[in-house]
Amino acid sequence: MEQANVTNGVGNYTESCPSIDEFRNQVYSTSYSLITVLGFVGNGFALLVLFRTYREGSPFHVYMINLAMSDLLCVMTLPLRVLYYVRKGQWEQGDFLCRISSYFLYVNLYCSIYFMTAMSVTRFLAIVFPVQNLRLVTVGRARLVCLGIWIFSSAASSPFLMSGQSYDKVTNKTKCFEPPQHSSSRLPKLEALNYFSLVIGFVLPFLVILLCYAGIVRTLLSRTPAARRQQNSASKAIRMIVIVLLTFLVSFMPYHIQRTIHLNFLSRKSSCAEQTSMHKSVVVTLCLAASNSCFDPMLYFFSGEGFRNRLSSLRQTMRNSTLHRVSKQKPTMILESRENHNLDAS
Template sequence: MDRNTTNGTHNSSDTCPSIDDFRNQVYSTSYSLIFVLGFVGNFFALAVLIKTHRQSSPFHVYMMNLAMSDLLCVMTLPLRVIYYVRKGQWEQGDFLCRISSYLLYVNLYCSIYFMTAMSITRFVAIVFPVQNLRLVTVNRARFVCLGIWLFSSLTSSPFLISGQHVDLSTNKTKCFEPPKHASNRLPKLQALNYLGLILGFVLPFLTILICYAGIVRTLLSRTLATQGQKGSAMKAIKMIVIVLLTFLVSFMPYHVQRTIHLNFLSKESTSCSEQSFMHKSVVVTLCLAASNSCFDPLLYFFSGESFRSRLSSMRHTVRTSILRPSARQKPIAGSENEENHRLDAR
């Protein structure tokens, strides 16, 4: 028996039981469900927002960009589903391997920044209502969105570096695989992780917490006299709940676990149980991170600025366009009945 096995520690994950079956099943099932829910919810929301684009506002601009970001994110998931259904065999080529990983993370961080921008917009509207009219405009919101897309695209570019590779032990072409134990890429990945952790999670989350603390404090200190003020307060509270839940359920576990996992991989010796737990936690938290696209439609519906009125407006427009052709056909039907009546009289 190997000495390392007796001591319960291993220098390499090769001697430990594989979690591939667990990984393939969880990823393929979770990504399929996230794709369906995220695609339907965000496509519907984007359709409503585009149809009512004339009622544009800064919040509307952020919601549209968030919906587009979520749609692009879920569109990368079918490739991952195919990969894990085939039990870790990649057959779509190196370019799609690189670009699908890249787009997932671009849109993940775009979602975080769009939520942050929406929170700041709501904060300024409630805490500084007079200055809000001058500071927060549609054109400025568009510039902010452009900056977010560019920043996320540039900072996620390291994900383009690693593409498909052949696993010599199984002779399979791999993609989406985490680094192996004591990999020579670890120092670079750890540095990139800390950069992403600070810029992509910690700073946005602290900004959101400060904004929400200011919103809650302002709402508690004011007497909400009119129905409109009460409605705005309820929208703000719903937004606080949904965004915080998204961060706590989707983004926080992923960023915390990713940091722990990369540090864990730099250890010289670890037990099989530790490795198994760590690898399974990678699977679960990445699924949670991808699931953020399912939470965002709730944000549009419950706290979006006039989103439900936009939905009613679109329904009315669609109903009118359906009824118009039938209204045009009524005189024709009437004239046919009159003609039939004349023939019967003869």
């Protein structure tokens, strides 16, 4: 096991710190493998249903498609990370793929946050301002919003393209996906980037979502019991609130809090115990951040606008297509059977 000499903040002596590479390699490879399978199957199936029923388009439908595409883009790069950690931290895929893999993870992270915010605002307008919603929220405007989210998230995440693979002289390995070291010259830039993404990419969207959900709950509670029973939008809204808040609390919040603490931690002296716990928390929270791709299919199925109806419609369409194909084949089969019978008789 690798050792690292670290200066303790209390005195001037150094102590040998055990590496967490074994823990990191096991957790990352297992977690990313599971996220890849669940994310690919869930989002791939959702995209199939959404694209096959595109004629029933709505603004919410547009956001769901873009969210699923963002998730698929992310999970397609995770096998490269799995390969890296299975090989005990040896990167052999080249500098370009190292940069792209890191970049797409963060593009997905912030696209997911913004698409969930847009979906929450759309649901808020539909419930709280139903009349104005018909005029303000259209498919064309939803597409423009999605385009803006893609451009902004891609541009804001571009600094992650600046850092690629590196060579570690201690382990004699080519590295990728490695966090910054203590007193690194990159720390000031990383801290500035972190605070920007923390405020713009997490805090503000989360506040918007909380305000939207407060307005939705207040409107639903102010309705009469009879009105609440008649409208299906109430149950959809409640399910959406639960799933989005669960995603933020499990995936996004721990990661952003821990990342901020970690960058501040790197700029000061620390003991081995502090370093070990901090590095392990980096591993756990990054896995949780990547797992947002597994939560989104729940959002489509349980709160998506008519998603289950779209699924039923797709099944019916496929069933009708199969029956139509079989019915066309039957006369041909009967004719061939008669011809064979006549040949046998002659």
